[in-house]
Amino acid sequence: MDEEICDLTKTAASHLQTAAFYEIKDMPRGTAMHLLFADDPAIVLHSLNLQLRNNLRWEVSRTAAGHWLAVIHRAEDVPPVDVLDALKRDHKRLDAMFSQIIHLTDRNHLCDAQALMRAFSAALERHLAVEHDILAKAIRTPSNATGLDPTAAMISEHKEILAQSAMIAASYEEDDATANSISPLLAILAGYLSKHEQREELSLFPIWTGAIRHAPEAARTDLFARTMAILNAD
Ligand SMILES: [Fe+2]
Ligand SMILES: [Fe+2]
Incomplete structure (x- = not known):
């Protein structure tokens, strides 16, 4: 289930943060959520992270189809970065x-x-x-x-x-x-x-x-x- 990708490529830009929030808010410890975006999700993810009190960490990569794949973890599941x-x-x-x-x-x-x-x-x-x-x-x-x-x-x-x-x-x-x-x-x-x-x-x-x-x-x-x-x- 951890590898399941939630496709947000068709979601309107104005609803992206809310849609991502509902996908992530109950994410259990030790798991990762994979979200697929049509455009660079940097601003959405940073806003979401503020909403969730800096509790998220993520990596973003481009897929072969040109979409943006964000792999999101809870902050406590990854070591401190600095x-x-x-x-x-x-x-x-x-x-x-x-x-x-x-x-x-x-x-x-x-x-x-x-x-x-x-x-x-x-x-x-x-x-x-x-x-x-x-x-x-x-x-x-x-x-x-x-x-x-x-x-x-x-x-x-x-x-x-x-x-x-x-x-x-x-x-x-x-x-x-x-x-x-x-x-x-x-x-x-x-x-x-x-x-x-x-x-x-x-x-x-x-x-x-x-x-x-x-x-x-x-x-x-x-x-x-x-x-x-x-x-x-x-
Ligand atoms: Fe302090
Ligand atoms: Fe202090």
Whole structure:
């Protein structure tokens, strides 16, 4: 079934994105969807990817009949392509871990939540190590129109995130710890973390992407290898 091709060559251009969306939206993990287009689908696929929160990866080739065949995968089924792709995925991983901590705490499974909070703190430290010790040190960022340096803003937000995480970790240690005492702290950090990640992806990551694109290939390869080694270290 994975090899079945969905033919969209007769679909009107105005309906292509919607048609592709309905083909792809429930695509199971580990599978690929083959879509056939009459014209170059680059714009349709990029719009669709925005709609699906950057969860797609694809390759496009020309068929003998002159059509365009797109083989589409879920992003998590293919390895990260570069440092920024790896960091964005790590944001999602951290968010998912933190949601699970909230879920466990709300259900009063405090021991499990505490164990996951330890794993989250370790994963967070690795993520910040890439952003601080590698990227922020290697790439200078100019101040924006309001005079704010996005790297300085990132570092100050990281301090706040680490302080809040430490406070939450300490809350689980207390003898009288309850879901009611910890949940409000989790809610505050969840909101702060989400805004921080959005700000980073909108302001800093494009600057880093541009700088890395202009680096020599050997430096890019080395940077990617060091990033993956840190993010995947357990
Ligand atoms: Fe960050
Ligand atoms: Fe980040």
